[in-house]
Amino acid sequence: MSLSLIEELMDRAWPAPDREDTGGWVMRAADGVTQRANSVWPREQARDDESALRAATQWYRSRRLPLIVQVFDDERSAGLNAVLDAQRFTRQSETLIMVRPAGTLSGAPRDGWPNDIEISEEPSEEWLRLWWSVDGRGGDAELEIARKILVSCPAVYALVRGHDGAPAAVGRLALVDGKGGIYCMATAAGHRRQGFGRRVLDTLLEAGSRQGVAGFWLLVMASNTGAQALYEGAGFAEHGRYLYRQARPRPALSGC
Numbered sequence: 001m002s003l004s005l006i007e008e009l010m011d012r013a014w015p016a017p018d019r020e021d022t023g024g025w026v027m028r029a030a031d032g033v034t035q036r037a038n039s040v041w042p043r044e045q046a047r048d049d050e051s052a053l054r055a056a057t058q059w060y061r062s063r064r065l066p067l068i069v070q071v072f073d074d075e076r077s078a079g080l081n082a083v084l085d086a087q088r089f090t091r092q093s094e095t096l097i098m099v100r101p102a103g104t105l106s107g108a109p110r111d112g113w114p115n116d117i118e119i120s121e122e123p124s125e126e127w128l129r130l131w132w133s134v135d136g137r138g139g140d141a142e143l144e145i146a147r148k149i150l151v152s153c154p155a156v157y158a159l160v161r162g163h164d165g166a167p168a169a170v171g172r173l174a175l176v177d178g179k180g181g182i183y184c185m186a187t188a189a190g191h192r193r194q195g196f197g198r199r200v201l202d203t204l205l206e207a208g209s210r211q212g213v214a215g216f217w218l219l220v221m222a223s224n225t226g227a228q229a230l231y232e233g234a235g236f237a238e239h240g241r242y243l244y245r246q247a248r249p250r251p252a253l254s255g256c
Contacts, residue, residue, distance in 0.1 A: 001099055001179070003074060003240045006217050011041055013174035013181040015152045017145075020059065025052055027059045033138065033145040035093060035244050039068040045076055049083040057247065066246055073241040081245075089245040094222040098236040100205075102214050117203050118159040123150055123172070127159050130167045134186035150184075156207045160199045162191045169196035173204040180208035182218035185227070197227075201234055 001009075016028035016037040024044040030037035046052035053067070060067045069084065071077050118124070123131075132143050154175045162168035168191035174181040182204060187197045208216060218236060220227045 001215055001217065001239070003072065003097070006097055006099070006239070007041070007043065007072065009176045009179055009181060009217065010036075010219070012176045013153050013155075013183065014149060017148060017152070018063070022052075022055070025056065027056060029060070029063050029065055030149060031142075031145055032065055033142050033149070035068055036070070037149055038065055039070045039244055041070050042077075042080060045079065049080050053083065053087070066249070068244050068246045070242055071245050073243070084245045088248050090248065092244045092246060094241060094243040096220050096222055096228065096238050097240040097242070098218050098220060098228075098231050099239040100216045100218075100234065100236040102209065102216070103235075116161045117199065118161075119203070119207060120157045120159075121155070123147065123157045124159065126167045127157055127170045130159070130170050130188055131184045131186045133188070135184065155183075156204060156211075158200045158203045158207070160196050160203070162188075162194075162196065166191075168194075169200045171197075171200040171204050173208055175208075175211065175213070178212065178214045180204075180211075180213040180216045182216060185218075197230060198234070201230065205234065 011026065014034070014036050016030045018029040020027045024042070024046050026041040026043055028037055028039060028041065032038055040056050042052075056069075057067050069080070069089070071081060071084070120127075128143060128147060132146065136143060136146065150172065156173040156175070157170070158173075159170045160168050167188060169187040170184060171182060171186070172184040174183055182201065185197060185200065205216065216236070217239070218231060220231060222241065
């Protein structure tokens with residue numbers, strides 16, 4: 001999969017409810033819930049990056065959101081990065097894009113799912129609460145926005161229970177044009193380092209294989225070396241990177 005294709009898949013796997021496509025840049029907003037759904041995706045190089053940034057600034061200001069740009073680490077971004085550097089945009093959340101070809105992992109469940117693994121086409125309340133407790137920012141209102149983002153794309157949701165019967169780990173497989181994106185991998189604090197995350201990952205990969213998925217991608221923070229090791233062990237390899245660049249707040253003109 002090319003990086004440009006993965007960008008398209010990523011956008012459709014995590015669709016912002018409020019968006020505007022200018023033909024080159026895509027503005028996305030979701031009341032501030034997740035950077036991914038509240039950032040500019042510069043799908044194509046702008047003729048004038050500074051003009052495009054001014055327009056984007058106004059778009060986000062009208063929604064009372066900061067201007068955040070998702071910048072992919074390739075030659076297309078050189079000019080944009082220069083402009084963002086000049087305007088002192090911060091650099092945040094460097095993320096690896098990892099990919100894996102289709103195929104079934106040895107050891108993944110083949111003849112039905114074990115009793116402790118639950119598969120569904122929509123996230124259950126338990127699924128949502130566990131994921132949000134690990135990755136979420138905000139309360140019930142923000143969680144509801146996140147839920148709407150999740151269910152706006154066809155997906156498979158996996159939940160594995162611990163020996164105590166409580167939800168131990170969850171994950172999501174977004175299904176887009178015959179490709180599968182691994183999202184929302186989260187393990188409850190009391191169940192970590194016990195193999196539950198790998199159980200969920202193997203289950204989602206198997207679910208994708210059953211549906212004829214041609215290849216998989218996932219996103220993982222560059223700082224999360226533990227998760228990277230898990231994904232590498234499942235056959236994923238780095239394919240690219242991106243980060244978020246955010247405009248610094250301007251000081252108020254007066255104290256009034």
